[in-house]
């Protein structure tokens with residue numbers, strides 16, 4: 001069998017296994033490795049030290065599988081039908097985490113793909129990865145033709161938008177490559193995601209500053225979340241979807257698996273909030289109080305096989321407390337925009353617990369900066 005025929009057979013199998021996207025690229029050095037190094041050097045990886053630790057390994061997929069020749073890159077949409085889903089009243093959960101952990105479903109499908117591949121190439125060595133190995137997945141997904149890079153750093157597919165996950169089957173067999181997307185980015189003059197990000201994490205488009213990204217803080221970070229970040233979480237209990245929900249490539253294409261589930265306009269339209277009327281029998285409804293009072297056994301039972309399990313009960317309780325505080329403040333001071341001021345004194349920052357002055361009202365969850373002698377002026381976002 002020649003390499004073109006092998007590629008066609010593998011892609012057909014990907015389709016049969018239920019992957020929404022699939023392509024093949026050669027296992028060559030990552031051209032965006034220098035770019036990745038620059039991102040690390042500027043400290044944009046925040047506390048994700050594992051990215052720096054295994055930095056060099058990302059220069060070539062050989063570090064993941066010795067002798068690798070081809071990468072079969074697959075993409076799978078978030079599937080929710082029939083899955084357990086969790087709804088927390090008052091708090092939003094990023095769309096990707098509302099059902100079963102995608103690592104599990106992707107790995108199951110990739111194992112089947114690997115078995116099929118082994119039948120085609122009995123002597124080939126393979127390994128599959130989903131986030132679990134030092135490989136620049138989005139670059140190889142671009143090279144295999146699955147999509148292009150958005151200013152929000154997501155890999156975007158013209159048809160599917162960015163609501164899909166990536167997985168890679170590495171193989172020592174030689175397969176003919178598919179073509180990359182015609183454009184490296186199709187954002188053009190749009191910068192909705194950059195403008196909508198609540199923390200300015202995308203101020204340098206195409207590079208995400210994880211030290212400002214709410215996804216990093218309320219999912220990856222362990223320990224206390226700084227006050228200025230906590231305030232910006234508003235009602236986001238787990239993750240943040242703003243830069244994806246605002247994207248025209250998702251807005252027009254995304255569909256809700258449950259017709260009674262509508263995007264919530266109450267706080268933020270970024271995450272899909274399930275309504276009480278949702279008739280899904282596998283829907284688990286919780287309140288913020290349920291979470292703050294939860295014991296470990298209940299946590300394990302409810303969140304088993306979800307992405308939230310990895311955060312742990314302490315992390316989830318931390319987020320629930322923050323959301324509850326944010327909600328309380330919001331209902332105390334109404335929904336109007338606040339004007340922020342800075343007052344400065346020579347002795348450095350004081351009142352670390354005060355953040356915003358709203359006319360005569362003071363919100364208690366932020367910071368005011370005082371510096372001697374300077375007139376009161378507008379306070380730019382301090383992050």
Ligand code: B12
Pocket residue numbers: 032033034035036037039048094095096130131132133134135136137138139149150152153154155156162163164165166167184185206208210213215216219220239240241243
């Ligand atoms: C660390 C990490 C994070 C970090 C940092 C994210 C980031 N943007 O860097 C945090 C915790 C914030 C995060 C959040 C999310 N993540 Co994440 N994450 C990763 C992980 C493990 C590594 C990414 C990484 O190396 N980042 C460093 C930057 C510099 O690299 P990069 O974004 O991949 O881009 C490289 C190339 O693709 C290329 N490139 C990228 N853009 C452009 C643009 C141009 C013009 C050019 C020339 C090149 C180029 O150059 C870059 C440097 O080498 C990958 C899995 C993996 N192993 O790749 C998943 C991954 C990127 N995450 C994913 C997802 C789904 C998410 C979330 C949606 C989940 C959520 N709601 O919490 C959010 C999305 C936030 C966002 N806007 O990115 C998916 C993305 C799928 C997709 N369609 O793009 C991945 C691929 C996991 C997977 N297997 O599906 N994530």
Ligand code: SF4
Pocket residue numbers: 152196197198199200201202208212213214215240241242243244
């Ligand atoms: S996930 Fe939220 S905080 Fe992070 S870059 Fe996107 S909009 Fe900004």
Ligand code: SF4
Pocket residue numbers: 150151152153186187190191192193194246247248249
């Ligand atoms: S919102 Fe606009 S700029 Fe951002 S990724 Fe989507 S198309 Fe690109």
